[in-house]
Amino acid sequence: MTDTTRLTVPADSLFGLHNLPYGVYSAGGREPRVATRYGDFVVDLARLLGDEVFARPSLNPFMAQGHDRWVAVRAEIAERLRGEVPADAVHELDTVRLHLPVEVADYVDFYASEHHASNLGRIFRPQNPEPLMPNWKHLPVAYHGRAASIVVSGTDIVRPSGQRKGPEDPAPVFGPSTRLDIEAELGFVLGTGSAMGDTVPADEADRHIFGVVLFNDWSARDIQAWEYVPLGPNLGKSFASTISPWVVPLLALESARVPTPPQEPAVLPYLRMTRPWGLDVDVAVEWNGQIVSRPPYSAMYWSPAQMLAHQTVNGAPSRTGDIFASGTISGPEREQRGAFIELTWGGKDPVTVNGLPRTFLEDGDEVALTATAPGPGGTRIGFGEARARILPAKRQQNPAPASATCP
Amino acid sequence: MTDTTRLTVPADSLFGLHNLPYGVYSAGGREPRVATRYGDFVVDLARLLGDEVFARPSLNPFMAQGHDRWVAVRAEIAERLRGEVPADAVHELDTVRLHLPVEVADYVDFYASEHHASNLGRIFRPQNPEPLMPNWKHLPVAYHGRAASIVVSGTDIVRPSGQRKGPEDPAPVFGPSTRLDIEAELGFVLGTGSAMGDTVPADEADRHIFGVVLFNDWSARDIQAWEYVPLGPNLGKSFASTISPWVVPLLALESARVPTPPQEPAVLPYLRMTRPWGLDVDVAVEWNGQIVSRPPYSAMYWSPAQMLAHQTVNGAPSRTGDIFASGTISGPEREQRGAFIELTWGGKDPVTVNGLPRTFLEDGDEVALTATAPGPGGTRIGFGEARARILPAKRQQNPAPASATCP
Numbered sequence: 067m068t069d070t071t072r073l074t075v076p077a078d079s080l081f082g083l084h085n086l087p088y089g090v091y092s093a094g095g096r097e098p099r100v101a102t103r104y105g106d107f108v109v110d111l112a113r114l115l116g117d118e119v120f121a122r123p124s125l126n127p128f129m130a131q132g133h134d135r136w137v138a139v140r141a142e143i144a145e146r147l148r149g150e151v152p153a154d155a156v157h158e159l160d161t162v163r164l165h166l167p168v169e170v171a172d173y174v175d176f177y178a179s180e181h182h183a184s185n186l187g188r189i190f191r192p193q194n195p196e197p198l199m200p201n202w203k204h205l206p207v208a209y210h211g212r213a214a215s216i217v218v219s220g221t222d223i224v225r226p227s228g229q230r231k232g233p234e235d236p237a238p239v240f241g242p243s244t245r246l247d248i249e250a251e252l253g254f255v256l257g258t259g260s261a262m263g264d265t266v267p268a269d270e271a272d273r274h275i276f277g278v279v280l281f282n283d284w285s286a287r288d289i290q291a292w293e294y295v296p297l298g299p300n301l302g303k304s305f306a307s308t309i310s311p312w313v314v315p316l317l318a319l320e321s322a323r324v325p326t327p328p329q330e331p332a333v334l335p336y337l338r339m340t341r342p343w344g345l346d347v348d349v350a351v352e353w354n355g356q357i358v359s360r361p362p363y364s365a366m367y368w369s370p371a372q373m374l375a376h377q378t379v380n381g382a383p384s385r386t387g388d389i390f391a392s393g394t395i396s397g398p399e400r401e402q403r404g405a406f407i408e409l410t411w412g413g414k415d416p417v418t419v420n421g422l423p424r425t426f427l428e429d430g431d432e433v434a435l436t437a438t439a440p441g442p443g444g445t446r447i448g449f450g451e452a453r454a455r456i457l458p459a460k461r462q463q464n465p466a467p468a469s470a471t472c473p
Numbered sequence: 474m475t476d477t478t479r480l481t482v483p484a485d486s487l488f489g490l491h492n493l494p495y496g497v498y499s500a501g502g503r504e505p506r507v508a509t510r511y512g513d514f515v516v517d518l519a520r521l522l523g524d525e526v527f528a529r530p531s532l533n534p535f536m537a538q539g540h541d542r543w544v545a546v547r548a549e550i551a552e553r554l555r556g557e558v559p560a561d562a563v564h565e566l567d568t569v570r571l572h573l574p575v576e577v578a579d580y581v582d583f584y585a586s587e588h589h590a591s592n593l594g595r596i597f598r599p600q601n602p603e604p605l606m607p608n609w610k611h612l613p614v615a616y617h618g619r620a621a622s623i624v625v626s627g628t629d630i631v632r633p634s635g636q637r638k639g640p641e642d643p644a645p646v647f648g649p650s651t652r653l654d655i656e657a658e659l660g661f662v663l664g665t666g667s668a669m670g671d672t673v674p675a676d677e678a679d680r681h682i683f684g685v686v687l688f689n690d691w692s693a694r695d696i697q698a699w700e701y702v703p704l705g706p707n708l709g710k711s712f713a714s715t716i717s718p719w720v721v722p723l724l725a726l727e728s729a730r731v732p733t734p735p736q737e738p739a740v741l742p743y744l745r746m747t748r749p750w751g752l753d754v755d756v757a758v759e760w761n762g763q764i765v766s767r768p769p770y771s772a773m774y775w776s777p778a779q780m781l782a783h784q785t786v787n788g789a790p791s792r793t794g795d796i797f798a799s800g801t802i803s804g805p806e807r808e809q810r811g812a813f814i815e816l817t818w819g820g821k822d823p824v825t826v827n828g829l830p831r832t833f834l835e836d837g838d839e840v841a842l843t844a845t846a847p848g849p850g851g852t853r854i855g856f857g858e859a860r861a862r863i864l865p866a867k868r869q870q871n872p873a874p875a876s877a878t879c880p
Contacts, residue, residue, distance in 0.1 A: 171620070171621060172619055172620055172621050174707075177704060199702055199703060200638075201636075201638075201645075201699055201700060201702065204636060204638075204644070204645050205636055205645075205699075205700060207700065207703075207704050207707075208704065208707055209616065209617070209704040209705050209707060210616070210617035210618055210619055210707065210711070211617055212579050212617055212789055212790075213578070213579055213620070214578060214579050214666075214669075214789070214790045214791065214792050214795075215669060215789050215790055217669070224669075224670040224788050226787035226788050226789075227786060227787060227788070228786060228787045229608075229611060229612055229741065231607075231608075231611075237611070237738065238608075238611050238612075238741070240741045240742070240743065259621075262621075262622060262624070262631075262712075262713070263631040263867060265867075286787070289787065292608055292612075293608060293612060293614065294703065294704075294705070295606055295608070295703075296606060296614075296701065296702075296705070297584060297614050297615065297616040297701075297705040297706065298616050298701070298703070298704040298705020298706070299704065299705070300581075300614075300615055300616060300617070300784075301783070301784070301786070301787040301789065304617070304784070304787065304789040305669075305787045305788045305789050306669070306788075306789075331644065334636065334645070334647045335647070336647060376708070377707075377708070377711070379634060379635060379708070380633035380634060380635045380693070380696065380708040380711065380712040381631050381633050381634075381712045381713075381867065382619055382621070382622050382633075382708065382711040382712050382713075383619075383621045383622055384621065385621050388621075460670060460672075460788065
């Protein structure tokens with residue numbers, strides 16, 4: 067006989083039976099495996115369900131089984147957790163290590179907040195009466211980012227070095243970024259993809275998007291400003307992005323579905339949706355322990371269904387493990403802005419953090435994103451956190467001496 | 474006793490013992506495995522060398538073994554091919570299927586040709602006396618692309634659909650691209666990567682870059698023009714890139730090393746190199762069987778060592794299987810331009826292909842990139858080809874009716 071136990075979780079837990087996020091944990095030096103979080107318990111799913119697809123170091127094999135299976139497994143987990151469960155499937159949250167839950171395939175970052183895009187337009191092009199670019203309301207603008215640099219919450223972030231050139235500098239200089247910023251976003255994890263040449267209509271996005279994570283798209287604004295014309299951000303972003311360890315199933319967010327804001331002008335047919343695709347997710351940005359912003363995801367102009375329809379409308383293939391992020395979440399109010407460059411208006415209007423005026427990140431700073439969303443019956447659903455600390459830049463290895471420059 | 478055979482290859486073969494590229498083949502419906510090409514023979518390396526790292530469907534496990542191992546295996550292959558080889562290791566080239574040789578991790582596309590960047594500047598900003606952007610000579614500009622859409626030579630390319638908006642159009646329209654183009658590039662395959670926070674100095678690039686492929690970065694210019702401000706190209710590129718099936722080892726290109734063109738202004742220290750990193754690779758662009766351009770790789774301004782140093786200087790991690798491509802290769806002469814938008818000066822100055830004036834790609838067109846480079850002792854080294862045919866756009870699935878638009 068296997069020892070069993072019955073798990074008790076408070077009714078107001080952010081990780082009750084209505085959430086049941088998926089993550090990857092390890093305990094006691096063993097190999098990472100898939101788990102769910104129930105209250106403050108981490109429950110090994112291979113042990114709970116007797117299915118070896120969960121005895122793996124990423125969610126990808128399970129996600130690849132498709133939407134119908136996600137529905138069935140979610141119901142089965144809830145049913146099992148209501149009864150006796152194998153004692154050796156259960157760990158206390160603070161005794162395990164949490165890993166990157168997804169083997170990331172392609173990563174795309176959108177720019178879906180009208181408030182964010184407008185604020186950046188006003189900061190960088192104050193002379194221009196229209197802060198948005200002409201394409202912005204016609205398509206969800208996005209760029210591909212570096213999949214390898216997506217890391218799990220708790221991973222320290224080394225301040226990046228790179229080229230920057232201020233408007234008055236005669237030539238670029240090299241050094242640690244002096245304008246290191248965050249972008250508070252949600253990331254959407256693709257469970258099943260689409261073949262090259264196929265498209266994913268917006269109304270089929272529910273069958274492809276597996277779940278949602280918190281996503282901090284760390285941004286070196288000085289590096290980005292110098293490099294990004296004409297091919298977009300590269301080294302200003304590619305050094306790191308932090309995600310939360312728990313993937314909240316899209317199936318858990320039915321009660322969070324709200325209409326997206328009105329889209330004017332009307333979008334092209336391939337971007338139309340027949341059900342609400344806004345998400346009433348309240349995000350909080352914590353800077354050295356103090357909440358400095360509460361960006362509301364419900365204010366986002368472009369929906370995840372539109373993002374997926376757009377990125378596949380040209381026949382580009384998509385895969386299990388793709389992550390596409392929303393871009394900075396900003397609401398209409400100052401205290402709803404999801405990036406420090408906006409919150410401090412380009413660094414000119416500091417915010418007070420623990421009594422000190424602050425603009426961009428200093429070494430030793432710690433940032434955490436958290437979020438909750440409504441669940442059924444007055445419950446709340448938690449996303450955990452995407453937290454990281456900034457370490458000082460590394461000393462660069464000695465470059466080749468100038469005299470040896472080739473040719 | 475295993476049957477053995479002795480392979481005879483003409484002395485002037487592009488695939489003699491000085492080349493020995495790596496690829497992935499399958500024959501007789503069996504699983505894909507790693508091979509080398511010797512003349513017109515495809516030689517199974519697991520059978521030839523008795524090493525199971527080659528009994529795999531990609532080069533990644535072998536590449537991950539590192540530079541010293543690449544050197545040793547290359548010598549061992551050449552030695553074995555000089556003697557009797559197991560008969561069942563050998564296939565005729567035209568009896569096998571060639572597969573994508575690399576499991577692609579992250580894909581980055583550079584913009585390293587001064588001629589190409591200058592031509593595009595003159596075409597799109599003719600009023601501007603300086604065709605290059607201010608950052609262009611200070612850093613190798615690049616963007617991340619879609620790893621999933623890199624396919625092997627011979628894969629048909631479906632014409633992408635998307636949004637476009639001409640300067641006179643009141644609003645964007647949706648439909649198949651009308652300005653479908655190529656970009657003739659080389660792709661550099663990373664054999665071993667670097668950890669997050671680490672850098673790869675330019676002088677260590679030889680130890681990380683495993684080999685070189687032909688790379689056709691198909692580009693929908695109309696889609697790209699409308700979408701790319703401010704975050705760079707996305708759907709105009711993400712539908713497909715074609716690579717050649719044979720990865721030519723960097724070790725085979727020692728005789729092709731030439732100095733890069735002078736770099737003025739002087740580059741920052743992290744971009745300096747102490748050995749020649751130009752590559753004397755002659756590329757040819759064949760359009761429906763007629764060569765329309767011969768771009769010389771030796772004219773490229775930024776070297777692959779600089780590209781690798783740049784993309785890791787911020788501590789971004791790199792991995793086995795990363796591919797970074799050069800961007801369009803263009804020389805100073807018209808007949809050396811590696812994209813049709815340049816060759817036809819924005820479509821205004823057609824080229825004659827099989828007696829017909831042509832600008833951009835039509836359905837049914839076929840494009841092949843080929844290349845050779847000097848080997849030791851007067852030999853030539855071949856790259857095989859990156860070939861594909863354009864299929865008509867797919868009819869889009871019916872979008873949701875307008876009356877059902879949400880909200």
